[in-house]
Amino acid sequence: MKITGLVTVIICGALLIFYAMDFPDFGDGTSPASTYLSPYFIEHTIEDANVPNIVTTVLADYRGYDTMYETTVVFTAGLACFFLLRRKESQNPPARFYRHTPTGITLRIEEGGKLPAEGSKVFMRIDSLWAPDSLIIKNTCRLVIAFIQLFALYVVAHGHHSPGGGFQGGVLLGSSIILFAISNDLRRSIKRFNEKTSAILGALGVLLYAGTGFLCLLLGAHFLNYKALAPIFRSTAAMARSHGILCVEIGVAFAVMAVMIWIYYNLSSAGKHDEGL
Amino acid sequence: MVQQLPALLIIVPLLTALVVAMASWISPRLCLPLTFSGLALSLAASIGVLMEVIAHGPVTYTMGGWNAPMGIVYVIDYLSSPILVVITSVAILNLISARKSVEESFPGKTGAFYSLYILFTTGMIGIVATGDAFNLYVLLEIAALTGYSLIGLGNDRAPLASLNYLFIGTIGASFYLLGVGYLYIATGTLNMADLARFMPQMADNSMVLFAFIICMTGLFIKMALFPMHGWLPNAYSFSSTAATGVIAPLTTKVMIYAMIRVGLYVFTPAYIFNTLHMSKAIVWVAIAAIVMGSLLALAQKSLLKMLTYIIVAEVGYMVGGFFLGNRMGITGATLHIINDAAMTLCLFMAAGAISYKLKDDSFASMKGLFRKMPVTMIGFGAGALAVIGIPPTCGFFSKWYLITGGMEAGQYGFVAALLFSSLVNAVLFFRIFEIAHFEPFADPHDHHHHGHSETVNEAPLSMVVPLLVVAAALIVLGIYSGDIVTKIIQSAIPAGIV
Incomplete structure (x- = not known):
């Protein structure tokens, strides 16, 4: 079987290289590829959509319909991870671990023992006997996260002019929350950005994209023809396309961010949503 | 309104899937009604488009208002419109039938299941409706990804079967994508009609040749053509019947549609049947698929496994029919897409009802089933007769076209394989009838054969009614197959093919 596989792979590879x-x-x-359609895109981007970045126009306008489904693929991946991995049944372990933050001592409380108050600042719930706790990592990440998020917003907003856009900005936003989850722990991260938020925001992001397209349809134009939005934005047709692209980019950013976080929650804790990695 | 139908057909389910995904966190009770209405609207839109196509010819729709080849267009013509109706009806019928088992199998996750279910249907609709070779790949991704996850939850071995499917399926999809990439390099366009326009001058371009080989190989993997069928039997028999009820009738059939679409409307018949000399070889592969699928089905001991190998054989029917390269063969292949989707749906629904009641699908557990679940067995019987190919069920007519096509092309091997497979199917199903009718019912929990195990214990109405609807559809499709062929399918095949 191994040899058949190897032979098939070699034949496929050889054919690919040969052709x-x-x-x-x-x-x-x-x-x-460079003489047939490309000249049209290069020459008409500004006049059609008033966007200097041709890639953005091709991605979010000329072939925006593909991109909508690529965003849907991202959302589907998140949903699939949830569907396959999430385990809702409460798995209360017989003993719970708490860290006494000022001293760094770990307490093991047997079932039936007195547990610290839920919002206690002094006792922090952890899931294993040894969970690292580093002041340096926590504080460095706390400083960095804000800048990552700020840069992410810039990347989303500036996709019209430079490399960037919804996917990249969304990844940055998502990774900032994941960084928080890694540097602290999953449970705290879920407290701030919970599963419900990430699931709904993921769907909402795609809905913003598809909804923008659907609004165009309701206004009498074809699906995703942002030109129809001109009366709403009180602008020319080209500017309406430019704004339409921004709307869908924001939708993509939401979807990618939320889905990345959702997938991380499910993968890192094997669907249990406890302490995680 | 009418000119927006091609978009509504797919956008309504997409929006519904997203709303259902959100509703599952806010008010889970709304998920099922939302799913149902979304799919019902899509079914209505697909019927509307079919009427429009029959009345006024093919419909095109430009996404974002950009004309081809700059933008993406949807082309719904005589080939795609009937398939669209099939997809949406299969999805909605199976939804009704699967409701009970979804609630039982996926507690707390029904919303996610319904959302994935609609997204799967959306992907299938998109593959059929699109007129853009790359857009087809994107929708293929959605259909595949949702398919893997729906199959991943089932019995203990479902995750592994799904993982296998994921690896093989991804390779298949990537092959198709590579082929589209080669075509783009050779021509500079992704629009199907535009690609077809370039084909006459590309007859001896080696990139196009390789694009054809790798596109078709990718699609063959996705449709589980023997010997690339390895992923299918386990994936379809270990997972929940709620999921396979929609995946088994649609996935392989829609991939065959994609093969016909890409073959006729991208590479053009002149290129694949005249310039290349591969179609004979592919017909022989199809013959091997039919024979091996039938033999492997004969070797199975449980109902679902047997049905999956029948699918493998049926794929051979359609691939072979298409690559016969004549009008009869392609008509038969296209008609068989519709019929086989209906037959497979019927059999899987019946199998779903049986395993819902028995929690088992081995032949041994089916003893006395005619007495216990008479209505389900009537539905199952109708599906079985259609697969065997007994008139007036639809299976007979598509097989008739395929056999006539094989005769015309002089491919007697294909004709023999079809007849052999029909015989094997007859043996397969009459063996089940014999077990279910003549052998007394044995209650697995009660080995003393008390009288109460002989009483009627039918599946719930929500399973039985859709099953009977599909069983009736098998006969209606059979009776009207002449109309379907002359009014729709004949116009779907390019005039050059005789």
Whole structure:
């Protein structure tokens, strides 16, 4: 079986390389890919959508319909992780561990013992006997997270002009929360940004994208034809497209952020949503 | 309104899936009604589009208002419109039938299940409706991803079966994507109609040749054509019947649709049947699929496993029919997509009802089932007769076209394989009838054969009624198959094919 697999892989690889030899050269200006549709996109982006970044226009407008489904794929991945991994049944372990924060001592409280108050500042619930607690990591991340989020907003908003946009900005936003979860622990992170929020926000992000498209449809144009939004934005058709792109980019950012966090919660704790990694 | 139907057809389920995903956190009771209404609206839209196509010819819809080849267009023509109706009806019928078992199998996760269920249907609709080769891949991703996760929850071995499916399925989808990439490099466009326009001058372009090989291989993997069927039997028999009830009738059939779409409307018949000399070889692969699928089905000891191998054989029918390259063969393959979806739905629904009641699907547990679940067995019997190919059920007619096509093309091997497979199917199903009718019911928990185990213990109405609807549809499809062929399918096949 192993040998059959190896032979198949080698044949496939050899065929791929053999037929790749007929490819046009890198950066060949006369290849079909650069002479057929590209000139249209390069010449008409500004006039059509008033967006200097051609990639953004192709992604979110000319082929925005594909991108909507790519966002849906991201959301589906989050939903699939939840569906397959999440274990709702409460798994109360016989003993609970608490850290006494001022001294760093770990307490093991047997079932039936007196537990510290829920919102206690002095006692912190942990899930294993040894959970690292580092002042340096916590504080460094606390400082960095705010800047990551600020930069993420810039990336989302600036996708019209420079590399960036919803996917990249969403990843940054999501990773800032994940960084918080890693540097502190999952339970605290879930307290601030809970599962329900991430699930609903993920769906809401895609809904913002599809809803923008649907609004265009309700206003009488074709689905995702942002031109129809011109009366709402009180702008020209090209500017309406530009604003429409921003709307869907924000939707993408929400979806990607929330889904990344949701997937992290489920993967890092094997669906139990306890302390996590 | 009418011109927006192609978009509504797919956007309504997409929006519904998102709303259901949110509703599951706020008010879980709303999930089922929302799912039902979303799919019902989509069914209505698909019927509307079918009427429109029959009355006024193919409908195109430009997404974002950008014309092809700049933007993405939806083209709903004679080939896609009937399949769309099939997809939406299968999804809604199975939803009704699966309701009870969803609530039992996925407590606390029904909202997520319904959302994934609608997204799966959305993906299938998109694959069929699109006129863009890359957009097809994106929707394929959605359909596949939701399929893996729906299959992943079932009995203990479902996660592993799903993981296997995920690996193989991803390879298949990537092959298709690579093929589209090669086509884009060779032509600079992704629009199907535009690609087809370039084909005559590409007859001896090696990139296009490789694109054809790798696209088709990818689709063959996704449709589980023998010998690439390894992922299918376990994936379809270990998971919940609520999920397989929609996945088994649709996935392989829609992939065959994609093969026909890409074959006829991207690579063009002139290229695949005249320029290339591969179709004979592919027909032989299909013959192997039919024979092996039938033989492997014969070797199974449980109902669901047997049905999955029948699917493997049926895939061979359609691939072979298409690559016969003549009008009869392609008509048969297209008609069989519709019929086979209905037959598979019927059999899987019946199997779902049986395993819902018995918690088991081995042949041994089916003793006396005609007395215990008479209505379910009537539905099952209708499905079985259709698969065997007995008139007036629909299975007979598509098989008739396929056999005639094989005769015309001089492919007697294919004809023989079809007849052999029909015989094997007859043996398979009459063996079950014999067990279920003549052998007394044995209660697995009670080995002393008390009288109460002989009484009627039918599946709930929500399972039985959709099953009977599908069983009736098998006969209606059979009776009207002449109309379906002359009014719809004949116009779907390009005029060049005789």
